[in-house]
Amino acid sequence: MGITARGIGLLVVAVLLLGVGFRFGYPELTLLGAAAGIAVAVAVVIAARRPRLAVHRRADPDRVARGEPATMTLTLRNAGRLRAASLLATDRCGDRVVPVPVLRLRPGADTTVRYDVPTVRRGVVPVGPLRVTRRDPLGLVVLARSYGDSVPVWVHPRIHPLSAVPTGAGRSLDGRVDAVPHGSITFDSLREYVVGDELRRVHWRTSARVGELMVRENVDTSLPRIVVLLDNRAAAHPDRVDGVAESFESACEAAASVVAAAVREDLPVALLFAAAAEPIPEPTAPTTPASSGSGMIDGPGVGPLDRLAAVSLAADGTLEAATARLRRDRLGDTLVVLTGPGSRDDLGYVGALRGAYPSVVVGVFGAAERTPPDAAGLVVVDAPDGAAFAAEWDGVRRW
Template sequence: MGITARGVGLLVAAVVLLGVGFRFAYPELAVLGAAAAVAVGYALINAAWRPRLMVERVADPDRVARGEPAAMTLTVRNTGRLRAANLVAEDRCAAALVPVPLLRLRPGRDTEVRYDVPTHRRGVVAVGPLRVTRRDPLGLVALARSYGGSVPVWVHPRIHPLSAVPTGAGRSLDGRTDSVPHGSITFDSLREYVVGDELRRVHWRTSARVGELMVRENVDTSLPRIVVVLDNRASAYPQRLAGAAESFESGCEAAASVVVAAVREGLPVSLLLVAPADEEPAGAAGPLDRLAAVELTDGGEGTLPATVSRLRQERLGDTLIFLTGPGGHADLGHVGALRGAYPSVVVGMFGAAEPTPPGAAGLLVIDAADGAEFAAEWDGIRRW
């Protein structure tokens, strides 16, 4: 609760008038002081009344690509039974404030406001909470309260269609590694029997030994497994415009395009960050949400070597896509060390002043100014 400048002045005047009126026996001044004090007291009581409001928000849609339209529908309902609400309200949308009319909102009635959500930048746009300010008729006291929570709108990077996907590497039965688009079903592990499993997949010898039914789990080893690594170190993107690194935004668009192309083809794909956040973004569902929330971080000198060590030890796939900016050119040697663990390694370099020399660190490097150029160069790759 805050007393306005007018309220402070009237309160000071009430004290002065009461003091002078009683000290020098001027009843008129004492009456004026008492009236001023009563006005301030009424204002405090009036502003302290808490209206009963129910706030609902619906994002349409709540996940969009950068630049696509999105809207928020806000419904405010007066759930009180006695008094109409005369309020000044504003809904917070990112850094902007949207006025919400709540004049003479009668009990049981509601009002609805629909406004556009800014999607010109990638990120997670937090909408809400509703800030309601109640004032007395004289403008002496103002009290602001928050109603409802916040609803995120996930603004994903732009998606550029990719027609080509890696063919993958299949492991044949005699130990050879062949680059083939399709392969046979190969034994991977044993697991417990569940209702619905085919009896022909039961491994009877193991079942007899452990005393319960065990079935063979098979995998298609020719199916390519794609690993997308996005370099989110601030040092990799030294060029900034109005605090934003467009080359990093291009890297996010390329990562999203590869992920969407892999999902479209039914290929397993995983997304890694060179400098991962301590916690996953709340409410994130899938790699596109992670790309919407990812930010540049200072990290440390050992961030990239640690990521490379993890990739080498875990061997998360057979096709590695490493996306970085002009500041990551000096670190291509670390990425080149992964050629033994990953049959195919492709590097996307964004925003470099000069093209990368052919065969740098023995890698296939795609130099691109933005995500659209990366998609065009990607589709031009003849072999992985």
């Protein structure tokens, strides 16, 4: 609660009039001073009365790709019995303040305002809470309160279609290494039935043709797994304008493109960061179904695209430590490392992973010169942005 300049002036006048009136015996001045003091007290009571307001907000959609439109619909309802007079409301959308017209809202009535959420930058845009300012009719006292919760709008990186997706190498139980497009319990051959075989494995059509029971013989194959390591270290992306590193934004777009391509092909994919990422805001369930046009593959909860929207550059961490974790854990068979111009001298650490990962691809963004083709014996894709990376990626013939 705060007293305006008008309220402070009136309170000072009230004290002076009461003092002069009592000191020199002027009842008229005393009466005026008392009236001024009562006016300030009444203003405090009016402003302190908390209006009953119900706030409902809906983002359409709440997950979008960078540059796509998103609209926030805010509905404010007067749930009290008294007219909500002299109210001023503003909603916070990222760094913007959006005015909400609620002046003299009748009991049971509501007002709705719609506005565009800025999506020009990747990130998580916090929207809300609604800030309602109440004033007394004379403008002596002002009191601001917050209503409703803050809702995040997830602005995902752009996704560029990739036609080439590495399937990796799958290992069967007998030690063979093959290119496996889809891993599971895979059919291998038919053999004669022996006592103890499960009847559900009997291949009835073949049994009817040969005149004896034949059962399916299956083999276990491992699922090919793609591991995407996004280098989010500040040292890897030294060129920044207004705190934004375009090379890092391009790397995020490339990571989103690889993840979306893997999901499209039903391949397991793991997204990792070179440096510790900041805590991710609590997500809300999407208000609209996933759209193939926007490349939205995340459902309720935190998915890879939500993580890419929330990740930022970090000052700690080294590429050597990140690659050491990858060598120890061996999370897959195809490794995609996406970094910036500041890590070109550290690609040797990535090259040392070729024994643990059969396929290693490195994407370098924002470098002034192209990386030598034999750098650490790696497949290196130099690209100025995410779109160029997608074009170069589809031209790679060896993984």
